[in-house]
Amino acid sequence: KQEVTQIPAALSVPEGENLVLNCSFTDSAIYNLQWFRQDPGKGLTSLLLIQSSQREQTSGRLNASLDKSSGRSTLYIAASQPGDSATYLCATGGSARQLTFGSGTQLTVLP
Amino acid sequence: NAGVTQTPKFQVLKTGQSMTLQCAQDMNHEYMSWYRQDPGMGLRLIHYSVGAGITDQGEVPNGYNVSRSTTEDFPLRLLSAAPSQTSVYFCASSPPGSREQFFGPGTRLTVL
Numbered sequence: 001k002q003e004v005t006q007i008p009a010a011l012s013v014p015e016g017e018n019l020v021l022n023c024s025f026t027d028s029a030i031y032n033l034q035w036f037r038q039d040p041g042k043g044l045t046s047l048l049l050i051q052s053s054q055r056e057q058t059s060g061r062l063n064a065s066l067d068k069s070s071g072r073s074t075l076y077i078a079a080s081q082p083g084d085s086a087t088y089l090c091a092t093g094g095s096a097r098q099l100t101f102g103s104g105t106q107l108t109v110l111p
Numbered sequence: 112n113a114g115v116t117q118t119p120k121f122q123v124l125k126t127g128q129s130m131t132l133q134c135a136q137d138m139n140h141e142y143m144s145w146y147r148q149d150p151g152m153g154l155r156l157i158h159y160s161v162g163a164g165i166t167d168q169g170e171v172p173n174g175y176n177v178s179r180s181t182t183e184d185f186p187l188r189l190l191s192a193a194p195s196q197t198s199v200y201f202c203a204s205s206p207p208g209s210r211e212q213f214f215g216p217g218t219r220l221t222v223l
Contacts, residue, residue, distance in 0.1 A: 004153075031210060034211065043201060045214075046214075049209075089154075097144075097212070099212060101146075101153040101154040101155075103153045
């Protein structure tokens with residue numbers, strides 16, 4: 001059974017810092033990995049999708065990488081802003097498109 | 112496009128009551144799914160559907176029923192609510208040829 005872990009559970013950084021969020025998974029037989037953002041009391045917003053054949057994806061200040069062999073993905077946020085404060089979730093995708101989620105990293109960017 | 116919509120936003124039930132959580136999308140997405148989110152346990156898959164007339168069980172299907180009579184709608188039914196079903200429920204959909212999934216705003220359900 002796939003297990004997805006996100007460490008740390010919470011992170012606080014000053015505005016302007018570059019930061020990295022980590023995601024690890026136990027079964028490398030994934031079809032894709034997707035990063036989401038969740039604001040308090042809200043739904044999930046898709047940030048980046050990495051197909052299993054890809055190594056990274058970029059969108060604006062966000063860059064996600066995938067290393068299937070080591071069971072790791074990272075989300076890099078450049079020049080963090082207070083508006084980036086949210087919980088970030090990673091999820092691996094299986095053959096039937098089922099997603100297995102980590103418990104998330106709660107990010108606070110201090111002004 | 113309205114995206115993925117869910118109703119109601121909030122619901123309180125008594126143990127043993129039944130209800131249906133509604134999910135709809137207007138993007139012609141074939142794939143739809145239901146997740147529940149509980150503190151400390153992340154999101155877990157309840158049921159999913161790869162198209163109209165086809166449904167399958169996820170990780171935590173017990174106590175829930177689904178059907179998919181149209182491409183647009185994927186309701187989740189609780190036949191006899193239990194306190195263990197207190198959770199936030201999210202519906203998601205994915206377009207043909209893509210594995211990217213898009214989530215609705217959620218329904219917060221409390222069972223007393």
